[in-house]
Amino acid sequence: MESRVITITSGKGGVGKTTTTANIGTALALQGKRVAVVDSDIGLRNLDAILGLENRIVYDLVDVVEGQCRLRQALIKDKRLPDLYLLPAAQTRDKNAVNSVQMEQLCQQLRAEFDFVLIDSPAGIEQGFRNAIVGADEIIIVANPEMASVRDADRIIGLVEAAGKPEPRLIVNRLRSDMARRGDMMDVADVLEVLGVDLLGIVPEDEMIIVATNKGEPIVFEKRSRAGRAFLHAAQRIMGEEVPLDEVTEVPSLLERLRRLVGFGPALAEKRVRS
Amino acid sequence: MGIFDFITGRKKPTPGELAKERLKVALVQDRMKVNPELLELIKSDLLTAISRRLDVDEQHVEIRLAREDHWDKLKAEVPIKRQKISFEWDPPAHTTAVTGLRGKVTVEVEKDDESEL
Secondary structure (H helix, E strand, O other): OOOEEEEEEOOOOOOOHHHHHHHHHHHHHHOOOOEEEEEOOOOOOOHHHHOOOHHHOOOOHHHHHOOOOOHHHHOEEOOOOOOEEEEOOOOOOOHHHOOHHHHHHHHHHHHOOOOEEEEEOOOOOOHHHHHHHHOOOEEEEEEOOOHHHHHHHHHHHHHHHHOOOOOOEEEEEEEOHHHHHHOOOOOHHHHHHHHOOEEEEEEEOOHHHHHHHHHOOOHHHOOOOHHHHHHHHHHHHHOOOOOOOOOOOOOOOHHHHHHHHHOOOOOHHHHHHHO | OOHHHHHHOOOOOOHHHHHHHHHHHHHHHHHHOOOHHHHHHHHHHHHHHHHOOOOEOHHHOEEEEEEEOOEEEEEEEOOEOOOOEEEEEOOOOOOOOOOOOOEEEEEOOOOOHHHHO
């Protein structure tokens, strides 16, 4: 299989790029793909923490680029999944420590080893962002259904097009469908209408994400989490599977809510992964 | 949203709709690099052109950017001052209370926003 380099970006900070990268990477690895997740947010690394790998870092991306170590030495193997690796960002350097040519070469090196290379982009539109997209075949944009995030996403879409990349796909993250239904927030349809790109997934706001982050465990492992299932679905769509976009319409029935209360969550996510 | 909104057929936009509309205008401005100063210039250009042919109410001209049906639009609302109208008044015979007033009548209507409504 030809390997794919996918960059996850957003323009605005704090919309869930890193969480999305960690979870889609994990979900792809759960489905038997060889996956590298790359933290390109040099100086502000966080992907390691979301994956619970923060205390295993010896070498980082800048070390690889500068030839201080080999790529294999810097790649950290995930604790849970044998096919998932992390290339952490340097914490003591800044975005200008790496240039676009070096980044492109790094992507080529990673292609040889993995089916999927997911690059977590820094916020902003400066050098760090340009480095993150330079070697990418595909771009995923993460946006929250609020004005600042969608506005920045629109700017990013323009820059991605200007860089000659194919049209990015969108993940609407942190949707509060109750508020959207009441008209207190923009809906997914509104966001799509404004941005005019294809939808890859809808991730509902979910308190369990915070718990998962605190534990250093991606939410896709949590079978009862709607956000976890949404990330799984997004990963399946990346792999070309037809998964209906039911993340929003999916309202838990009374029976299901009762079941969750008693602790028998739907094993949906698990089934999908194992099959 | 009260009962009066229902009667008048006017509905207050929800916060979600408001965000979407504000966002659309902001995006048009961002994409086209149009700022309020440029809009003012366009407005005065428009006024010079139109008022050469029509009597325009310059106080109430409104020009803004919008995004509708996938098009970025420049929308202008240019109210035209009402003209002085004069016409022949010849009431038909069956009109009651004909008091003998016949002939040419001149009605002058000058656009006057508040008092009109």
